[in-house]
Amino acid sequence: MSTETFTNEVIDINSLPKYEEIELQHPHSDYWKIICINLSVFLSIIGIGLVTLLIFINEISAYSFLIIAVYVALAAILFFLFRVSFKKRGYAIRTHDVIYKSGIIAESTTIVPLNRIQHIELNEGILSRSFQLGSLQLFTAGGQTGHIHISGIPIEKAKNIRDLLLKKLDLTESQPIDPIV
Amino acid sequence: MNNDFSKPQRQSAAGIVIMAAHTTLSIGRAFIFFIIYAFVKIQSAYLLYVLLGLAVMVLASFLFAYLWYIKFTFFLDKEKQEFIVNKGIFNRDQVIIQLDKIQQVNINQSILQKIIGVYGLKIDTAGAHGEEISIGAIDETSAYNLKAHLLHKKVIAESQQETEIETQSTEETPFLSISSWTLFKVGLTSNYGQSLALLAAFFYTVIYEGRQLLDSFKIDRNAIESTVTGMLTIVTAFILIGVLLAVLLVINMVRTFYKYFELQISLHKDALLLSSGLIAKKNTLVSPAKVQITKYSQNYFQKKLNMLNVSLKQAHFGESKKGHEMQGNTMEIPGCSPAECDELLRMILGKLPEPGKIFIPDWRFLNLPVFFKLILPVVIFLIIALNVPEVKPFIAAAVIYLLAGMVMIYLSYKKHRISVSEDFIVKKSGIWDISHEIITPYKIQAITTFQYPWHKGVDVGHLCLHTAAGQLRFKYGNYTEIKQLVNYWLYQVEHRNENWM
Numbered sequence: 001m002s003t004e005t006f007t008n009e010v011i012d013i014n015s016l017p018k019y020e021e022i023e024l025q026h027p028h029s030d031y032w033k034i035i036c037i038n039l040s041v042f043l044s045i046i047g048i049g050l051v052t053l054l055i056f057i058n059e060i061s062a063y064s065f066l067i068i069a070v071y072v073a074l075a076a077i078l079f080f081l082f083r084v085s086f087k088k089r090g091y092a093i094r095t096h097d098v099i100y101k102s103g104i105i106a107e108s109t110t111i112v113p114l115n116r117i118q119h120i121e122l123n124e125g126i127l128s129r130s131f132q133l134g135s136l137q138l139f140t141a142g143g144q145t146g147h148i149h150i151s152g153i154p155i156e157k158a159k160n161i162r163d164l165l166l167k168k169l170d171l172t173e174s175q176p177i178d179p180i181v
Numbered sequence: 182m183n184n185d186f187s188k189p190q191r192q193s194a195a196g197i198v199i200m201a202a203h204t205t206l207s208i209g210r211a212f213i214f215f216i217i218y219a220f221v222k223i224q225s226a227y228l229l230y231v232l233l234g235l236a237v238m239v240l241a242s243f244l245f246a247y248l249w250y251i252k253f254t255f256f257l258d259k260e261k262q263e264f265i266v267n268k269g270i271f272n273r274d275q276v277i278i279q280l281d282k283i284q285q286v287n288i289n290q291s292i293l294q295k296i297i298g299v300y301g302l303k304i305d306t307a308g309a310h311g312e313e314i315s316i317g318a319i320d321e322t323s324a325y326n327l328k329a330h331l332l333h334k335k336v337i338a339e340s341q342q343e344t345e346i347e348t349q350s351t352e353e354t355p356f357l358s359i360s361s362w363t364l365f366k367v368g369l370t371s372n373y374g375q376s377l378a379l380l381a382a383f384f385y386t387v388i389y390e391g392r393q394l395l396d397s398f399k400i401d402r403n404a405i406e407s408t409v410t411g412m413l414t415i416v417t418a419f420i421l422i423g424v425l426l427a428v429l430l431v432i433n434m435v436r437t438f439y440k441y442f443e444l445q446i447s448l449h450k451d452a453l454l455l456s457s458g459l460i461a462k463k464n465t466l467v468s469p470a471k472v473q474i475t476k477y478s479q480n481y482f483q484k485k486l487n488m489l490n491v492s493l494k495q496a497h498f499g500e501s502k503k504g505h506e507m508q509g510n511t512m513e514i515p516g517c518s519p520a521e522c523d524e525l526l527r528m529i530l531g532k533l534p535e536p537g538k539i540f541i542p543d544w545r546f547l548n549l550p551v552f553f554k555l556i557l558p559v560v561i562f563l564i565i566a567l568n569v570p571e572v573k574p575f576i577a578a579a580v581i582y583l584l585a586g587m588v589m590i591y592l593s594y595k596k597h598r599i600s601v602s603e604d605f606i607v608k609k610s611g612i613w614d615i616s617h618e619i620i621t622p623y624k625i626q627a628i629t630t631f632q633y634p635w636h637k638g639v640d641v642g643h644l645c646l647h648t649a650a651g652q653l654r655f656k657y658g659n660y661t662e663i664k665q666l667v668n669y670w671l672y673q674v675e676h677r678n679e680n681w682m
Contacts (some may be wrong), residue, residue: 013665013668013669014665015667016668016671016672017668017672018664018668019250019668019671020664021662028469034381039538058490082515096671096675096676097352097671097675102260103631104630105633105634106632106633107631107632108630108631108632109629109630109631110627110628110629111627111628111667111671112626112627113625113627113671113674113675114675115674115675116625116626116627116674116681138496140626140627140647141496141626141649141681142626142627142647142648143647143651144650145629145647145652146626146627146629146647146652148627169468
């Protein structure tokens with residue numbers, strides 16, 4: 001590409017669409033139920049373990065109150081953290097890219113341009129299937145950190161998004177590729 | 182052997198020897214101390230059994246190698262543009278590589294291969310980690326034929342794109358070659374860290390295995406240890422440090438010469454052909470379009486000697502879900518003069534990166550490293566020192582550590598910056614080795630920005646650009662500016678559909 005054609009394209013950076021001002025969509029509220037169920041299963045397994053320990057080992061029964069207190073505190077903290085992270089998650093599909101925002105303490109936003117997506121995966125777990133939810137994974141060549149995993153999308157919507165993205169992938173791939181600068 | 186590789190064929194029969202030697206060596210290496218131990222310790226009556234065991238091992242290696250040779254076939258599917266390898270002694274593995282996914286083809290020759298007169302050929306793909314293909318033994322003409330066939334398709338596809346840039350210099354003469362004198366200087370000035378690690382690993386094995394040997398010889402370890410500690414006066418300590426430094430330099434030198442001896446870069450059609458190596462000559466073909474990150478670095482000594490190290494990082498992705506990040510495969514070209522470096526950059530990027538707008542980090546960049554690397558360790562050390570009398574005399578060391586650490590962190594803060602222009606993003610970083618990493622916006626795969634809630638008020642945030650060869654991070658920048666940059670790069674990536682590889 002020569003410089004002449006580029007100067008024609010010079011654009012005002014401030015007039016570009018702003019990714020940070022996009023209205024994000026949040027995971028379906030049923031997804032919170034799934035998180036709760038998963039957490040409850042996890043906590044009850046630990047709980048059962050603790051109870052058996054308390055019953056069978058006499059030495060630690062003196063500390064049973066402390067152990068239970070720690071357990072309850074842990075449960076509360078976990079639920080709180082997951083609630084916060086659930087509230088913070090959001091995604092948006094734009095014409096040319098996908099945006100995903102997440103993070104409990106630090107808010108991180110990852111943007112994947114559609115023409116950089118390598119492949120797409122749609123996962124449905126047993127639990128999420130009963131709630132009609134699915135999760136979408138978008139892979140890029142950017143490795144582990146450069147991919148997006150959006151959970152808790154209503155399955156119909158997830159399929160629509162997948163088809164939409166796939167269609168766009170095909171389109172971008174069939175387009176003639178510009179010569180490299 | 183036919184020349185177009187369209188029919189399944191085996192490697193050269195010498196492959197059996199290569200493979201057997203390889204297996205024997207790797208088994209031998211795993212048991213080396215065990216074998217020495219056996220020879221030393223075992224009574225001569227049992228020596229026969231040991232020798233017999235070794236013979237069985239070698240025989241088994243040969244059998245294994247023979248079966249491997251029989252089952253290992255490869256061919257080129259012209260229609261589908263695929264290279265197919267069948268292998269596996271007990272299980273049947275088929276590796277299929279699409280030709281356009283091939284990153285590079287390496288032709289190597291180890292000492293053994295040199296003696297037998299065959300070459301090794303390695304195919305590096307853009308696919309997952311384990312799918313690399315390595316053909317152990319192939320004669321020279323076949324090797325170069327196969328290489329040409331494998332890269333043929335790509336050369337056509339890419340030559341159309343880059344003819345304007347490259348045609349003026351298609352002669353095959355090397356445009357860059359590194360002399361032994363330059364290598365000598367490189368060996369003196371770089372890669373201390375790696376050599377140090379090598380040295381440490383070496384000493385660790387020597388000490389560890391030495392102890393085991395001593396145990397087996399029933400030598401009184403205490404006697405040796407006490408003589409060693411007795412020798413450690415201050416004078417000898419200084420001599421020891423001096424010797425260690427000298428050894429370090431020598432190792433550095435040997436490594437540099439071994440890897441980069443007679444390094445030459447020439448233009449081969451549209452790709453760069455790198456060849457180097459002292460004992461095993463290594464040829465690597467790199468297509469400029471596949472280079473994801475171009476990096477050049479320089480430390481203080483090298484600046485005085487007027488030379489730079491250039492490294493080219495290629496994509497080596499593969500969507501690994503298991504969590505281990507793929508290390509990009511990197512090509513190092515040490516000891517370029519500034520002019521040669523510019524030439525190389527021009528070759529790979531099309532033109533030299535022009536100075537762009539510079540973004541520097543906020544002073545809060547200093548907070549975390551100062552706290553975790555300086556204040557926290559020093560406080561812990563002081564607490565220990567005040568309570569343990571043996572450590573007390575070394576309190577002065579904490580001051581030195583604090584000062585040195587302060588200077589280093591400040592330097593890393595001062596050097597951390599990105600410069601953005603229309604066509605390039607250049608990230609500068611480093612403390613001693615100052616490196617510049619250059620990418621073009623269309624190599625970006627994904628962008629992540631993030632911000633801690635306590636930085637919201639002061640408008641500070643972080644940026645991470647994911648490319649197929651690793652990440653580029655810019656920390657503690659002005660978040661408003663970062664967001665603006667991200668929008669700009671997204672525009673650049675999305676409004677044209679440029680190929681990133």
